[in-house]
Amino acid sequence: GAGVSQSPRYKVAKRGQDVALRCDPISGHVSLFWYQQALGQGPEFLTYFQNEAQLDKSGLPSDRFFAERPEGSVSTLKIQRTQQEDSAVYLCASSLARVFTYEQYFGPGTRLTVT
Amino acid sequence: DAKTTQPNSMESNEEEPVHLPCNHSTISGTDYIHWYRQLPSQGPEYVIHGLTSNVNNRMASLAIAEDRKSSTLILHRATLRDAAVYYCILRNQFYFGTGTSLTVIP
Numbered sequence: 468g469a470g471v472s473q474s475p476r477y478k479v480a481k482r483g484q485d486v487a488l489r490c491d492p493i494s495g496h497v498s499l500f501w502y503q504q505a506l507g508q509g510p511e512f513l514t515y516f517q518n519e520a521q522l523d524k525s526g527l528p529s530d531r532f533f534a535e536r537p538e539g540s541v542s543t544l545k546i547q548r549t550q551q552e553d554s555a556v557y558l559c560a561s562s563l564a565r566v567f568t569y570e571q572y573f574g575p576g577t578r579l580t581v582t
Numbered sequence: 583d584a585k586t587t588q589p590n591s592m593e594s595n596e597e598e599p600v601h602l603p604c605n606h607s608t609i610s611g612t613d614y615i616h617w618y619r620q621l622p623s624q625g626p627e628y629v630i631h632g633l634t635s636n637v638n639n640r641m642a643s644l645a646i647a648e649d650r651k652s653s654t655l656i657l658h659r660a661t662l663r664d665a666a667v668y669y670c671i672l673r674n675q676f677y678f679g680t681g682t683s684l685t686v687i688p
Contacts, residue, residue, distance in 0.1 A: 471625075500676070509669055509678035510626065526676070558625050570616065573625030 469493070471574035473559050479580045480549045488544045488577045492561030499542050500571060501534055502558040510558055516542060549581045586670045591683045594660045602655040602682050604670030609650050614673040617644065617655045619666040620681070626669065629655065660686045 472491045480486050492499050498517050502510035503526075512526040518539040527534070531550075536542040546553055556578050560571035587605045594600040606615065614633050618626040630637055630644045632653070637644040643656040657664055669681040 502676075502678075507680075509667075509680050511678070512676035515676070560625070570628035570631060571618075571626075572628070573618075575625050 471559055471561050471572050473557075473574040473577050475577060476575065477578050477580075479582060482551060482581055483548050485545065485547045486549055486579065488546075488557050488559075488579070490542045490544070490559030490561075490574060492540065492542070492559070493572055494540075495563070496561035496572070497539075497564050498562040498569075498571075499536055500560040500562070501542070501544050502560065503528075504556045504558055504576070506555075513544070513557075546579075549579075551581050554579055554581045585677055586672060586679055588668070588670055588679060588682045590680065591685065593685045593687060594657075595687050596662060597659050600657040600660045600664070600684065602657075602668050602670075602684065603652065604654070605652050606670070606672055607651045609672060615644070615646060615650075615653050616671050616673045617642070618669045618671065618678075619664075620669065621666045626678075629668070631673065660684075662686050662688060 474489045500515050501513040503513055504510045514527055514534045515523040516536045519536050531547045533545045556576040558573055558576045560573045562571045563569045614631050616631040617629040619629050620626040630639050630642050632644045632646050645654045665686045667681040667683050669678045671678055
């Protein structure tokens with residue numbers, strides 16, 4: 468079946484622009500995660516949804532970052548007034564059910580470059 | 583928060599076993615140990631997970647210390663396609679760290 472898909476795969480934004488990154492999880496997956504991965508680093512947790520509820524947003528680096536999953540399926544990560552330090556790969560992952568036991572399936576990521 | 587520590591890099595010869603260690607000395611009783619790997623320009627891929635007992639699947643084996651303060655991912659016969667960054671994470675902590683970069687030598 469189809470895996471996690473993300474769009475766009477690449478995004479170039481000028482500093483100060485707003486961007487929206489989309490994640491389509493695996494159908495039926497309850498949990499959805501966003502991560503930020505800087506070059507040469509491991510993924511860093513941003514936020515987590517269970518269905519449409521955002522249960523943990525402790526990793527969002529500033530109030531310029533906003534995520535939503537209004538119908539419990541597709542999710543959008545929005546970054547307002549982008550800065551150069553926002554340049555990274557943004558990974559989305561989904562998981563079948565409870566956080567602790569089921570594995571996460573990752574999408575290919577969106578590479579954001581802020582110029 | 584419980585975190586994991588792994589060596590930055592390891593090398594293995596092709597077709598030899600590889601043992602990738604992970605320390606998680608502050609693990610709690612409900613933390614599952616998950617391993618993922620990430621090939622260049624791809625998202626991480628699930629490898630294996632466990633709680634207390636050793637686990638085997640088609641990709642690898644996971645050996646968990648009796649006190650659960652460490653674990654080892656075992657690739658029984660490394661292939662060139664196993665060259666990747668391997669991450670050991672505690673499932674409810676979302677902390678990946680920098681992982682171990684595995685180089686497989688032909």
